[in-house]
Amino acid sequence: HAEWIQTDLVRNSRLRYSQQWTLIADSNNHKNIRTVLPPGPCSPLSGELLSELSPTRGLRAVVRETGSQQLLEIWDRHGLRKSLNLSALNIHGRVYDDIRLPVLVRKHTLISSLLYGDVFVSTQDRSVYCEDWGEALTSKSVPVLCVVDLHHGEIDVLQSVPQDVSPGQALWAPCSQAVFFVGWYHEPFRLGLKFCSNRRSALFRLSLDGHCECISGDNLSVSCPRLSPDGSTLIYLQGSVFGPHNQCLSLDLKSGKTSTMLDVVSRPQTGDFAGVYEALPSHCWSADGEKVVFSSAVRNWKDVFMVDRGTKKVSSLSDNLSDLSKVYGSWKLLTVQRDLMVVCCSSPNSPPTLRVGFLPSADETVTWRTLQQPVTTFDYLWTVLDVTPTSDEDNLRYPGLDFGAILVKPSHLLCETGTPVVVFIHGGPHSQFPVEWNSTTAGLVELGFAVLMVNYRGSTGFGQDSILSLIGQVGSQDVKDVQRAVMAALQNDKTLDPKRLAVIGGSHGGFLSCHLIGQYPDFYRACAARNPVINAATLLGTSDIVDWRYTSAGFQFSYDNIPTAETLAAMLLKSPITHAAQIKAPVLLMLGGKDRRVSPHQGLELYKVLKSRGSPVRLLWFPEDGHSLSRVDTQVDCFLNTVLWLTQHL
Structure with a gap:
């Protein structure tokens, strides 16, 4: 059973739909x-927010939204078995729809479903400020765990969750009649959770009789607890608190005592496993409980890996690292069911498709089967560049690091003078552009542009040293890396037009875009930036991740930090606003009015500077959108205006 999301421009919404597959194995x-x-x-x-199958595969739980109401439905092979109006029961707030829904069948006829909701706030406290968890989690403040007894139609809020944590990522432990969950600490105040794997949190075990205990270490960040099939062993991801907001994580195992299955990788050798950088799928264990499967970044690629519980040996399950002529550049594991792996594969010229294969025995390779080819593939050329900084651009604390970039271009030269180039820079900064399908890149290439996507030092997939090398070096090292990648691409590919260059990006990618047109004012002819960081000093008091504002500038963060002249001056000097007077390229700014990660006043600050100097600038304001500018109408508006801007100025 596969669920997909598709954008419907007619209804201005995203549609979810399902496919059913039948695989017949050899007898x-x-x-x-x-x-x-x-x-x-x-x-x-229609209207489904969450769904999950029970372990027996005989039942399916669905949280559905109809108007202002939320329903919990239980379906079996004969139809709708049970329906509860969660809104009318009035026991908890709205169910969170950004997590999966654990379902358990136990005691034969007693069926329980684990929900996440928000507590009700007393009307007499309506004017009291209530903290939430920041960007994209606005109004989500004090979640609770609820158990639904479908036999009696009763909902109970699980008690004994510590008052100083917000529970989430909960899962059933059927054998011990308990719930494991991650708790994020509130005190002394909340910091944004979205895209941040460095928040102080712990793993808890809550028995249904009300006993709750912390089972992980102190002052750590944990996530993605996953129980083995027999319920005896728990794995989870662990990292440090503060520092880079996204980083290489360790994979820890708890079975009686805690041990580390996979440690943080500081500096991987070429072709080696580079560490864990992303969440584990909800089902990632082999049937015998001896292996764990997951996907992770490796330089410019994304691959599927298997780690053996006994030997701790890591194996690649695709041909990503050995065959550079492969069809698929990115492999993302979706689930493992009875040793059958389901992965999503794509490349810059090939939209996502599903492939399946069984976990291999010792010394075997996986035989992958494609369930369905994409509706279409595109005649684009793509190549991966490995880029080495010059000696004067090397990082003295972390010397010898390199980085990468992906060049995607039309297969045929459309203009005698060469192909115009759009430099596309990812945000984060600790994220990655893998060799995968990217609709923005594909749209630009379809319209005749070459697109260079840069994974500067600090991107995931290159080891923890690369991530740490960017701390205190934003605005300099990352800017030079992007420029070095552009120069390498122009030198390697003479079909690219060096006189028609533009730069685009969002968040930290917008920060770098504006830096590049300020530091290299005669090099780029156009810029389009989404919610860019423009002045880190003025952003300090308005961002939901104030810790990163200190860390990125090279300062230690603590909750009681008070800005000093030194820190504010350092942040200002690392900001694009200091180079604004040198900007010559026309600038398109796209800002979300409800952005809590990077205040829209950042873009407005640059807009006013450019307007006052008579520089060409255009600003698009989306009052109902946040940092990701993810509404369907917003995405359409941003893409079309970006294309028109690039076409006009290139």
Whole structure:
């Protein structure tokens, strides 16, 4: 059962729909897929917020939204078995729809479902300021865990959760009648959670009789608890608190005592496993509980890996690192069911497709089967560049690091003078542009542009040293890396037009875009920036991740920090606003009015400076959107205006 999301421009919304697949295995070898039956028509999932199958596969729980009400439905093979109006029961607030829904069948006829809701706030406290968890989690403040007893139609809020934590990522422990969950600490005040794996948190075990205990270490950041099939062993990701907001994590195992299965990778050798950088899928164990499967960044690629519990040996399960002529550049694990892996594969010229394969035995390779080819693939050329900084650009604390970039371009030269180039810079900064399908890149290439996506030092997939090297070096090291990548691409590919260059990016990518047009004013002819950081000093008091504002500038963060002249001056000097007087390229700014990560007043600050100097600038304001500018109408507006801006000025 696969669920997909598709943008519908007519309704100005995203539609969810499902596909059903039937795989027939060989009767003599159940790990050999003999036949893949074609799926039937796709079915829309109207109003579904969350859904999950029970472990027995006989039941499906759905949280559905109809108007202002939320319903919990239980479906079996005969139809709708139970329906509860959660809003009318009035026991908890709205169910959070940004997590999966754990479901358990226990005691034969007693069916329980684990929900996440928000507590009600007393009307007499309506004017008291209530902290929440920041960007994209506005109004989510004090979540609770609820158990629904479908036999009696009762909902109970699980008690004994510590008052100083917000619970989430909960899962059932069927054998011990308990719930494991991650708790994020509130005190002394909340910091934004979205995209931040460095928040102080702990792993808790809550028995249904009300006993709650912390089972992880202190002053750590934990996430993604996953129980083995027999319920005896728990794995989870662990990292440090503060520092880089996203970083290489360790994979820890708890079975009686805690041990580390995979440690942080400081500096991987070429072709080696580079560490864990992303969340574990909800089902990632082998059937025998001896192996764990996950996907993670490796330089400019994304690969699927398997780690053996006993030997701690890590193996790549795709051909990503050995065959550079492969069809798919990115492999993302979705789930493992009875040793059958389901992965999503794509490349810059090939939209996502599903592939399946069984976990291999010792010394075997996976035989992958494609369930369905994409509706279309595109005749684009793409290549991966490995870029080495010059000696004067090397980082003295972390010397010898390199980085990468991905060049995607039309297969045929459309203009005698060469192809105009759009330099596309990811945000974060600790994230990655993998060799995967990117609709913005594909749209630009389809319209005749070459796109260079840069993974500067500090991007994920290159080891923890690379991530740490950017601390205190923003606005200089990352700017030079992007420029070095552009020069390398122009030198390696003479079909690119060096006189028609533009730069685009969002958040930290917008920060770098504005830096580049200020530091290299005669090099770029246009810029389009989404919610860019313009002045780190003025951003300090308005961002939901104030810790990163200190860390990125090279200062230690603590909750009781008070800005000093030294810190504010350092932040200002690292900001694009200091180079604004040198900007010559026309600038398109796209700002979300509800952005809590990077205040829209950052972009307005640059807009006013450029306007006062008569520099060409255009500002698009989206009052109902946040940092990601993710509403369908916003995305359409941003893409079309970016294309028109680039076409006009290139």
